[in-house]
Amino acid sequence: MVTSDVEKADAPTIAERDTLSKRESGVTSASPMRLRMESFIKSKQEEIVRELEQLDGTRFTVDKWERPNGGGGITCVLQDGKVFEKAGVNTSIVYGSLPRPAIAKMRINHKALDPDVESLEFFAAGLSMVLHPHNPMAPTVHLNYRYFETANADGTPNAWWFGGGTDLTPSYLFDEDAIHFHRTIKDACDAHDKGYFPRFKKWCDEYFNVKHRHETRGVGGIFFDDLDQEEKDQEQLFSFVQDCLDAFLPSYMPIIRRRKDMPYTEKEKAWQQLRRGRYVEFNLVHDRGTAFGLQTPGARIESILMSLPLTARWQYMHEPEKGSREERMVSVLQKPVDWV
């Protein structure tokens, strides 16, 4: 198809096409993946927020925000609740334009990307969540699932991929919690590909690594990125990501219910605060998503940094006592365990 420059400039952006399509016919299984993913993560966000509000007995603050060039997000935060010190459940939809150097970098993992264009329109949709409970016996949990797509000038998809994962970060280790969390995720993975869980569990241990401390952030879970048509077809991958996200409540709710009202000492609370400090170190020093967000002009900083705990502590040369539960926790972080 030959298009003159004038026609090109007049062509609707994918943001405009999507707005029109949603208005005219809603979102169905025949809609583009962009709209199906957006619709799916928003409904999951509602479901998760509802469930957490019921558990905590506190309402989330809901901030809806729009981006000038299309897209926007919903940031739901619960602060100083009865169960959660801080809980954030965030969806964001981004329409934007990738410059040539960013395209070149992405081509390493996605050969479908056209190297001969000056810029490409892109779309990104994701759900991100971090829950930090008050009780030091109750683990922090993180989850993120996202879909990324680049578009040709006529609005058809050029390249696309899914990424995401979830990981559990206890201050005190209860083996049964780690086993339950991993078991639930493994079941979701196994339904799609027996190879997924071992592959993505390893990727998780490698990614959520506080390198300068020689410790993983927590007891792991799964992590994957860049899953595209070389992995499986789009429908299969979407279905996999849906099952992963559906597995969240069953993976975490039994754990938080067991731990939220356990008795604890001041010393145990202080240990949790030190572990929160390590969480901050990972998120600010090593997490690529956070770094990308903080560098993005016009990014909504408060939504990105909702992942940080309400409070954290850094104590010089703190060493857990020999034979203590704190020491066992650290030793597991230094040498990841296969829980299932």
Add this chain to the structure above:
Amino acid sequence: MVTSDVEKADAPTIAERDTLSKRESGVTSASPMRLRMESFIKSKQEEIVRELEQLDGTRFTVDKWERPNGGGGITCVLQDGKVFEKAGVNTSIVYGSLPRPAIAKMRINHKALDPDVESLEFFAAGLSMVLHPHNPMAPTVHLNYRYFETANADGTPNAWWFGGGTDLTPSYLFDEDAIHFHRTIKDACDAHDKGYFPRFKKWCDEYFNVKHRHETRGVGGIFFDDLDQEEKDQEQLFSFVQDCLDAFLPSYMPIIRRRKDMPYTEKEKAWQQLRRGRYVEFNLVHDRGTAFGLQTPGARIESILMSLPLTARWQYMHEPEKGSREERMVSVLQKPVDWV
């Protein structure tokens, strides 16, 4: 001078030369700058630690550590004292080897560096200090002065430079404190070059910038780097750095004495904790020194991260009240002031 590979391999390292020289003749004004800087910062460290112990009524913990290839450090930390929540005064001496890519990067600022070698021996000596007081009316202060040198194969200096600075980070702004701090530093600068203070004050505002928040870290001070023979001769620059370091106690002690026992409310303490969170954000996300340290294999992480506060807080969407002291503090951070 032509040296065979065998002779080269047998040539003493600068670490070995320095050890020998110290043992044989001590450190005098005729010694190499490496040894004079090391001796100077160690004596200042002792003096500052003594003064702070007297103020706080608490002793510092002193950790001396050695590096396998020469050099080492002294980390002095006071934790949970009467005046200071956490105070660290650290000297470190590093002998090492720069690989070719690192040399190429440094050549941008130092033309004297030989681009045609595979590696260069280097030396670095620095004093770093961060003091976080308990009282939210008392400001955090940071200081760092350092000397860097690369050596030819025969042990003579190839390139050298000084860097450093100091900056003040209040949670509540007392104009008289900011004025006193800047005035004292300016006097030290003016004795050497009337151009230094305005130049290095601007550099400080640019460097200690929490870019993603569009705020400076605090009310500034001075910052400089890469000062070499193109700036002034080595003796003059050493004398300048000595005067800067000598100015520290006069710049900060009157402030901490005025503020350490002021009454404050719980709400003011909570605001300080939020500001501590911003301090952590700067140090972990933007500070080049911290990033370099965390990436250095075998680095002493506890010495690098002694700069982090004992406790910090992140609250979603916190906004200071209109017309409050907290709001005025933030507005000054958004638009740096010329205090003198």
